[in-house]
Amino acid sequence: MSENESIKISTKNVNLYYGENHALKDINLDIKTNKITAFIGPSGCGKSTFLKSLNRMNDLIPGCRITGQFLLDGEDIYVPGVDTNLLRRRIGMVFQKPNPFPMSIYDNIAYGPRVHGIKGKAKLDRIVEESLIGAAVFDEVKDRLHKSALSLSGGQQQRICIARAIAVQPEVILMDEPTSALDPVSTLKIEELMNTLKEKYTVAIVTHNMQQATRISDYTAFFLVGEMVEYAKTEELFSRPQDKRTEDYITGRFG
Template sequence: MNRKDKIVIKDMDLYYGDFHALKNINMKIKEKYITAIIGPSGCGKSTLLKSLNRMNDLIEGLRIEGNILLDGKDIYGEDFDVNLLRKRVGMVFQRPNPFPISIYDNIAYGPRVHGIRDKKRLDEIVERSLRLAAIWDEVKDNLKKNALRISGGQQQRICIARALAVEPEVLLMDEPTSALDPISTAKIEELIEELKRDYTIVIVTHNMQQAARVSDYTAFMLKGDLVEYDKTEDIFSVPKDKRTEDYITGRFG
């Protein structure tokens, strides 16, 4: 199947002051695929992920060269609206971080910010998002409950629902299951697979098995370099670069 490139990263370099954190990254992320980014701590995978919706912008001394194109438009271009970018490219973090307000208000937060006030419309969005995040049945009778008072696995699905509520096109996930137990992890993984029908997903994970389970494409990064980027099955069965092989077989360093 020939899919369009949703995000194209071209000759990208990123510096934190003097530190060269990402080195000449070139990568095309396909639409409605799950792309995993793996690599040891400090390899730049989270930095790369955060660059995709400009979450790094506020870091002091940050400098980016090259381009990141979303549907062909440079997201670091002067005329690109950052708020709109974050609506189109949503993010889920490592630790579930619901707001300390009700489940309902967590989900309705984004749509309200974007100007939706109609109660019926908000109700619809909340239900749809919670259903998409496979948690509707668990919370539908407790929508007024504080979102901090549910389990970690549920909180993470609330965060996914919150990201989905503004109808993004791309979902960035930064180790979304590393703080969860195996059962919650399996639920989130299954959810991710469901979501790729409608969304382009980029997931950073420490867990190589997770990358193998859920992703269509895998990128392996090391010390700021994108060492290898290919179909997940190829990366895990016949990696081309010895460094990739060493890392995924646990013979690293």
């Protein structure tokens, strides 16, 4: 995988502990710019933990300790002095369960831009519209922008959350099993959306669903009990796994 692709995020010897529990062991992984990288593995293998450490969401968990380097465009994000608010603006996140705020659709999308100091109705209107178009949900909600976001279906809510994430113009979008709470039709819509998202953004996604990983991702990393077992182009990893454990997992022998 040494083509002329640039690296967006690079992790070096990352170890993560929850108290005494060694949850991530020596992870070295490069996430490529404008590609979709999928993290797969059985429950509790550390894939979500790893994803969340990419924009320091683990900071919120007491007793969580991290060593090693996370480089975003070559800059370490865990050194003192890093403003996590600015970091999370550049690396946005979409969660497993759709979590729109209990506000109107418009206010949900405008939330991030307002946090970062964007004022003025015309400016916000434009951002809201562009973000909703970008998340392929504009046509479904354009007539009820000032209705509660909680009145939408689960699939629409998740696309609202994607729109909310891209409204702050991040460089990377992290997705933590974004379709696991959704029906197949909504899942398909979000998978289609991800393909257009990677034109503008670098996407990292955790998924339980191996078919999903093969359908959408360019690269896949396989995690097992805190270790990254194998990382390769998706088609290579699924057709010619190098490690026995990867093979056992993707052929359904465990997990």
